Amino acid sequence: MSAFVEIDGVSLTYRGATGDVPALAGTTLSVARGEFAAVVGPSGCGKSTLMKLVTGLVPPTLGRVALAGQAVDGPVKLAGMAFQNPSLLPWRNVRDNVLLPLEVVEPHRHRFRAERRQYKAQADELLATVGLAGFAERFPWELSGGMQQRVSLCRALIHQPALLMLDEPFAALDAFTREELWCVLRDVWHKIGFTVILVTHDLREATFLSDTVHVMSARPGRIVTSRLVDLPRPRDLAICYEPDFTAIVHELRSRIAEVRQA
Amino acid sequence: MNKSADRSEMLERLSPLLFTAGMFLLWEAVCRLFKVDPFILPAPSEVFAAMVQYWRPVLRHSYVTLWTTMAGFAIAVAFGIVLGLIVGWSRVIYRGLYPVMVGFNSVPKVAVVPVLVIWFGIGEVPAILTAFLISFFPIVVNVATGLATMEPELEDVLRALGARKMDIMLKVGIPRTQPYLFASLKVAITLAFVGAVVSETIAANAGLGFLMTQAGSNFQMPLVFAGLMALAIEGIAMYALFALIEKRMTRWAFRSSMSAAG
Ligand SMILES: Nc1ncnc2c1ncn2[C@@H]1O[C@H](COP(=O)(O)OP(=O)(O)OP(=O)(O)O)[C@@H](O)[C@H]1O
Ligand SMILES: [Mg+2]
Numbered sequence: 001m002s003a004f005v006e007i008d009g010v011s012l013t014y015r016g017a018t019g020d021v022p023a024l025a026g027t028t029l030s031v032a033r034g035e036f037a038a039v040v041g042p043s044g045c046g047k048s049t050l051m052k053l054v055t056g057l058v059p060p061t062l063g064r065v066a067l068a069g070q071a072v073d074g075p076v077k078l079a080g081m082a083f084q085n086p087s088l089l090p091w092r093n094v095r096d097n098v099l100l101p102l103e104v105v106e107p108h109r110h111r112f113r114a115e116r117r118q119y120k121a122q123a124d125e126l127l128a129t130v131g132l133a134g135f136a137e138r139f140p141w142e143l144s145g146g147m148q149q150r151v152s153l154c155r156a157l158i159h160q161p162a163l164l165m166l167d168e169p170f171a172a173l174d175a176f177t178r179e180e181l182w183c184v185l186r187d188v189w190h191k192i193g194f195t196v197i198l199v200t201h202d203l204r205e206a207t208f209l210s211d212t213v214h215v216m217s218a219r220p221g222r223i224v225t226s227r228l229v230d231l232p233r234p235r236d237l238a239i240c241y242e243p244d245f246t247a248i249v250h251e252l253r254s255r256i257a258e259v260r261q262a
Numbered sequence: 263m264n265k266s267a268d269r270s271e272m273l274e275r276l277s278p279l280l281f282t283a284g285m286f287l288l289w290e291a292v293c294r295l296f297k298v299d300p301f302i303l304p305a306p307s308e309v310f311a312a313m314v315q316y317w318r319p320v321l322r323h324s325y326v327t328l329w330t331t332m333a334g335f336a337i338a339v340a341f342g343i344v345l346g347l348i349v350g351w352s353r354v355i356y357r358g359l360y361p362v363m364v365g366f367n368s369v370p371k372v373a374v375v376p377v378l379v380i381w382f383g384i385g386e387v388p389a390i391l392t393a394f395l396i397s398f399f400p401i402v403v404n405v406a407t408g409l410a411t412m413e414p415e416l417e418d419v420l421r422a423l424g425a426r427k428m429d430i431m432l433k434v435g436i437p438r439t440q441p442y443l444f445a446s447l448k449v450a451i452t453l454a455f456v457g458a459v460v461s462e463t464i465a466a467n468a469g470l471g472f473l474m475t476q477a478g479s480n481f482q483m484p485l486v487f488a489g490l491m492a493l494a495i496e497g498i499a500m501y502a503l504f505a506l507i508e509k510r511m512t513r514w515a516f517r518s519s520m521s522a523a524g
Contacts (some may be wrong), residue, residue: 057418075425089437090514091515141514
């Protein structure tokens with residue numbers, strides 16, 4: 001497997017009015033094409049910063065970031081992103097929210113008017129896969145938090161991105177909805193096979209979904225452990241209660257406890 | 263359907279009328295009871311009689327004030343939106359222009375009227391310009407605020423798709439300034455009205471401000487008050503119109519903030 005995302009010895013220091021904040025120091029990480037990677041670590045260690053680096057929204061102070069063999073030196077123009085806050089546009093209905101990326105990203109933006117009907121069908125199909133069939137014409141305020149998060153996920157996926165960046169997308173949801181959305185994400189990933197980098201605080205979530213879990217140190221962050229999750233796929237929620245699974249979760253937990261102490 | 267709920271809703275609808283009528287009754291009673299000199303404070307009955315008697319000049323001057331206000335307001339809206347978008351577009355422009363605008367806004371516009379008269383002579387032009395100068399500021403501030411308070415995460419989502427700044431403005435920035443803009447219009451129209459009348463009072467040969475100054479120097483107190491009444495009616499009508507337009511145009515903003523609060 002060739003590395004799709006490569007972060008090589010990257011440091012990043014935020015310049016602020018009250019002094020410089022070193023957010024990342026010597027982070028090295030690589031994610032293969034089609035891999036599901038999770039990043040966990042103590043709060044404020046630079047996980048969100050890492051996401052911005054990979055997507056080219058901020059440049060590194062030191063080191064090199066590359067995507068598909070190309071050095072990243074500006075916004076990458078292809079990544080789908082979703083955050084803890086769904087941040088949907090309240091004046092657009094669900095379908096038009098999902099279609100937003102197609103109005104922006106190449107090459108769809110030039111075809112958008114001409115092929116609107118086909119895109120609409122595509123959006124409705126995607127909404128159906130996350131369990132939102134029949135909600136396309138509703139407005140965001142008519143949806144529950146979990147439903148809004150599904151829409152946000154669809155918006156991140158509609159242009160079939162090669163790279164999906166998720167920053168604590170399920171953190172604000174209740175346990176049942178969260179587990180349901182794990183399965184949604186798992187199924188979409190199996191079906192389309194894009195590369196995912198998922199930032200999360202939930203170690204069970206990281207273990208259940210990913211191929212590799214990367215543990216970051218406290219700020220300034222760097223990757224201290226990369227744990228391969230060699231559980232068989234496709235995984236079912238029942239796996240969360242098996243000893244192999246819990247062993248990995250415990251291992252990760254103690255690793256994070258260590259880095260927080262350090 | 264609940265009868266007592268119906269009645270309380272009725273009462274709520276009628277209450278503005280009831281309170282207005284009550285105020286006039288109280289005013290009338292005070293004037294009669296204490297035998298107030300109509301030269302100091304005419305009773306409402308006398309004011310209304312004067313309105314009926316002088317309806318032609320009152321109507322004619324009301325019309326002049328109405329159109330000068332509207333003309334100044336229209337310029338303020340066009341100018342305010344453009345300047346607001348420019349100011350909200352870039353931090354540098356925002357930083358540079360803000361103190362200038364605050365300084366400009368804190369100059370009492372009455373002080374500007376004599377200058378305008380020297381430039382444009384006595385008449386409608388100074389009234390229009392005063393209305394414009396006094397009312398554009400809240401529009402600029404609100405439009406700029408609408409742009410500046412855009413969720414950074416949404417901006418990240420779009421930038422990671424390769425959106426240009428113009429895309430972000432068109433898809434997100436400008437639509438989301440709408441409720442801010444419409445909220446500012448009802449403030450701005452009242453200010454424009456004040457500006458027009460102030461200018462007419464100082465230097466004009468038509469308009470309600472002019473009418474009242476004239477009537478005052480001729481000691482026609484009931485006519486002065488008839489002018490005041492016409493001002494109040496016109497002011498309320500314009501405010502109500504823009505409040506209604508606001509409600510109509512930005513329904514989604516009311517809904518979504520309601521759901522966010524719930
Ligand atoms: N725009 C910024 N300017 C200055 N400092 C910043 C900025 N963004 C983040 N930081 C700092 O960089 C550090 C890492 O921030 P980051 O948001 O990447 O953490 P995180 O791991 O995502 O935290 P959390 O788990 O709480 O979301 C923090 O200490 C934060 O104070
Ligand atoms: Mg974060």
